[in-house]
Amino acid sequence: MAKDGKAYLSSLHDDRTIYIDGRRVADVTTDRSFHSVVETAAGLYDYQAAPENLEQMTFQSPTSGERVNLAWLLPKTYGDLVRRRQAIEKWSALSCGMFGRSPDHVASTLAGFRMGLAAFRDYNPARAAALESYFQYARDNDLFLSYVIINPQSDKARSAGGQPDPHLVASVVDEDSTGITIRGAKMLATSGIMANELLVSGFQSLQAGDEAYAFTAVVPLGAKGLTLMSRRSYEQNATSQFDYPLSSRFDENDAVVHFDDVKIPWDRVFVFKDLKMAQAQWHDTRAHVFQNYQCIVRLSVKLKFLLGLARKIAEVNNIINYPQVRETLGLLAAKVSNIEALVIAMEIKGEMFQGFYVPDRSILCTAQVIAQTTYPEVVEAIRSLSGGGMIMVPSSYADFATPETNAIIHKTQRSTVATSEQRVKLMKLAWDAVGSEFGSRHLQYEMFYSGAPLVTRGNSFRFFDWDEVKGTVDQFMGSYGLPGSSPKLSDAAE
Ligand SMILES: Cc1cc2nc3c(=O)[nH]c(=O)nc-3n(C[C@H](O)[C@H](O)[C@H](O)COP(=O)(O)OP(=O)(O)OC[C@H]3O[C@@H](n4cnc5c(N)ncnc54)[C@H](O)[C@@H]3O)c2cc1C
Known part of the structure; x- marks a missing residue:
């Protein structure tokens, strides 16, 4: 048995506090702003629990003996990593890659932390023990976690502790023998409204004096004092599935998270007031690699879509045989294949890390940098190929049912390879992918979810093997010198 949609849905009845449009949500599973995406998330669990998918989506937990999602697998071989990736791809395909923060995302973060347990033990054995036992708990209950690791925007020239309001950014305001108390906010929790628990941490660098902001902990969504303020719901404004096939089902939501003196017990605290460990948890483990590996695998699925x-x-408008259009599609195909190739490359060039087989860090960073420019380019190309086609569509499916407009639709929505209905359906899907409020949010997501470009490019700089490339230059420069003193190339190689 693996967790299914029914079990997942019932786990959301925990009196969580979510606000949208000036009202408090009574039940996220039935609320008009969220019920479709919650249903989509339930569908992921139903998919993994279906007998025909059990083997490719789950494995047996070594502690509970129950089957849980492969995202919790700590790979020991290349084969394990590929098996795990294939499960990520299968879940992604169910939403055309639009569900960025499906449960396998933060499960990947926790798996990355767990694989780097040694770093936590070096820092503090008690916090390491908390992490180890929480990982087991989260895995055995196949939990859906969201995370908040970025601070609300404000004065970016000052650090978290330098803001005029010291409680803008979530920080530790109290501690006692039972746990810690958190006050303040974090920028955004994607999928937070439908997760079971929330990982609260910090990815941005902090300064001396910011110790209270340097913590990592997990908290259930139903915790007292925890409030999610949702952005506008796109699914609620999606008038029908035909008109908004993606918004209506895959609006995973983003919400500002506010902590009003939320109490978190010590066995859920993994980093406590430690500036060094707040950074080391990402890079001395493989959490950063593993969570973003899931993102790139998912992006590859989305780009193919x-x-x-x-x-x-191009086929519907019969522009497919123009050389310029083929050139555009050829370039797009190369960009999409490039991301897939990077996934394969980071797996093959993977490394053993403390007994686990993990993707190559430098190639992962490369993929993040390239993805941030590839996605806007693909969106722009789709807009460019479609011209006004995505706009020249009936206002809604209802126009098909009105005889006067139905006749005009059949007269004006023409294609050599598609019926009027097929043409409208395709153009509406394309608009929802790249032009609707949902589509626009996806552009912003792909450009920023892994940090602003200065962050991703900074990581690419940090983890690239500069010695190797500098070595090739040094070797060559060692092969010649001032006239009369030039050593041979073979001497330089020695
Ligand atoms: C749709 C969406 C979903 C998200 N979901 C989550 C989530 O689930 N969990 C989570 O924790 N976070 C989430 N985020 C937050 C995301 O991680 C951040 O947006 C990202 O890290 C960038 O931080 P920022 O938004 O503060 O942008 P900033 O850091 O403010 O960057 C914006 C721009 O400011 C300029 N800039 C900023 N700093 C500098 C500098 N030092 N030097 C030069 N220029 C600078 C650059 O031009 C940069 O592009 C999400 C974001 C989006 C858009």
Whole structure:
């Protein structure tokens, strides 16, 4: 048995505090702003629990003996890593790659922490023990976690502790023998409204004096004092599935998270007021690699879907045989294949890390940098190929049911390869992917979820093997010198 949709849905009845449009949500599973995406998340669990998918989506937990999602697997071999990736791909495919923060995302973060347990033990054995036992608990209950690791924007020239309001950014305001108390906010929890628990941490660098902001802990969404303030719901404004096929089902939501003196017990605290460990937890473990590996695998699925859309638009408008259009599609295909190739490369070039087989860190950072420019380019190409086609569509499916407009639709929505209905359906799907409020949010997501470009490029700089490339230059420069003193290339190589 593995966790299914029914078990997941019932786990959300925990009196969580979510606000949207000036009202408090009574039940996220039935609320008009969220019920479709919650249903989509339940569908992921139903998919993994279906007998025909159990083997490819789950494995047996070594502690509970129950089957749990493969995202919790700590890979020991290349084969384990590939098996795990294939499960990520299967879940991603169910939402055309649109569900960025499916449960396998933060499960990957925790797996990365767990694989780097040694770093936590060096820092503090008690916090390491808390992490180890929480990982087991989260895995055995196949929990859906969201995370908040970025601070609310404000004065970016000052650090968390330098803001005029010391309680803008979530920090530790109290501690006693039972645990810690958190007050303040974090920027955004994607999927937070439908997660079971929330990982609260910090990825941004802090300064001496900011110790209270340097913590990592997990808290259930139903915790007293924890409030999620949702952005506008796109699914609520999606008038029908036909008109908004993606917004209506895959609006994973983003919410500001506010902590009003939330109490967290010590066995849920992994980093406590430690500036060094607040950074080391990401890079001395493989948490950063593992969580973003899930993102790139998912992005690869999404880009293939978008490429399919681009090709179908070109066929429907019969522009497919123009050399310029083929050139555009060829370039897009290369960019999409490039991301897939990076996934394969980071797996093959993976390394053993404290007994676990993990993707190559430098290639992962490369993929993040390239993804941030590839996605906007793919979106722009789809807009460019479609021209006004995505806009020249009926206002809604209802126009098909009105005889006067139905006749006009059949007269004006023409294609050599598609019926009027197929053409409208495709153009509406394309608009939802790249132009609707949902589509626009996805552009912003892909450009920023892993940090602003200065962050991702900074990581690429940090983890690239500069010695190797500098060595090739040194070797060559050692092969010649001032006239009359030039050593041979073979001497330099020695
Ligand atoms: C749709 C969406 C979903 C998200 N989901 C989550 C989530 O689930 N969990 C989570 O923790 N976070 C989430 N985030 C937050 C995300 O991680 C941040 O947006 C990202 O890290 C960038 O931080 P920022 O938004 O503060 O941008 P900033 O850091 O303010 O960057 C914006 C721009 O400011 C300029 N800038 C900023 N700092 C500097 C500098 N030092 N030097 C030069 N220029 C600078 C650059 O031009 C940069 O592009 C999400 C974001 C989005 C958009």
